[in-house]
Amino acid sequence: GESVGLHLPTLSVQEGDNSIINCAYSNSASDYFIWYKQESGKGPQFIIDIRSNMDKRQGQRVTVLLNKTVKHLSLQIAATQPGDSAVYFCAENGIQGAQKLVFGQGTRLTINP
Amino acid sequence: EPEVTQTPSHQVTQMGQEVILRCVPISNHLYFYWYRQILGQKVEFLVSFYNNEISEKSEIFDDQFSVERPDGSNFTLKIRSTKLEDSAMYFCASSDPTGGDLETQYFGPGTRLLVL
Numbered sequence: 001g002e003s004v005g006l007h008l009p010t011l012s013v014q015e016g017d018n019s020i021i022n023c024a025y026s027n028s029a030s031d032y033f034i035w036y037k038q039e040s041g042k043g044p045q046f047i048i049d050i051r052s053n054m055d056k057r058q059g060q061r062v063t064v065l066l067n068k069t070v071k072h073l074s075l076q077i078a079a080t081q082p083g084d085s086a087v088y089f090c091a092e093n094g095i096q097g098a099q100k101l102v103f104g105q106g107t108r109l110t111i112n113p
Numbered sequence: 114e115p116e117v118t119q120t121p122s123h124q125v126t127q128m129g130q131e132v133i134l135r136c137v138p139i140s141n142h143l144y145f146y147w148y149r150q151i152l153g154q155k156v157e158f159l160v161s162f163y164n165n166e167i168s169e170k171s172e173i174f175d176d177q178f179s180v181e182r183p184d185g186s187n188f189t190l191k192i193r194s195t196k197l198e199d200s201a202m203y204f205c206a207s208s209d210p211t212g213g214d215l216e217t218q219y220f221g222p223g224t225r226l227l228v229l
Contacts, residue, residue, distance in 0.1 A: 043220035100158035
């Protein structure tokens, strides 16, 4: 069945360092993946997405890597800033064209000054 | 930048009462969604809505739940008889199917529902 999960529930990094947040998924039919950032008391905020026909996509200070062989997704944040502290969720659509997103548990990223 | 808005931000109700959560999706979007997040847990899909009808729903979305687009801008979630376990953060989202970005869903700030 569908399953999206995160390896680590918490991650602490020093300000200015790079951070990597990982996600595993089990549905090989998933063809769309998305990372959201959720700050306390707010809704999920879109960060970056990737389709299954790609293995890497870059945004501003963020990079998403997709390894379909091992069903693994990662979010890299470069030069972390205090504002990057939040919970990060990966989500996938399960099957092509499906409208519902299946979310993982989330990883809490803390940026230490 | 256009965004999804939701009202109220907080709602406290008694068990058995009806609540209506309101959302204004991004204006040119055509797909609308409701999700919920129980405290400390992951975000869960409830329902998707397109062309004035439900297109997909989860097992959570039982007969106590309903959705409606009463006019050209609002999208509502009604819970007819609330239960204690309905206490959660409810998020509305919308997406634009044009340009191939159907799956990119943009979320509102949420309504925190507390059932006593």
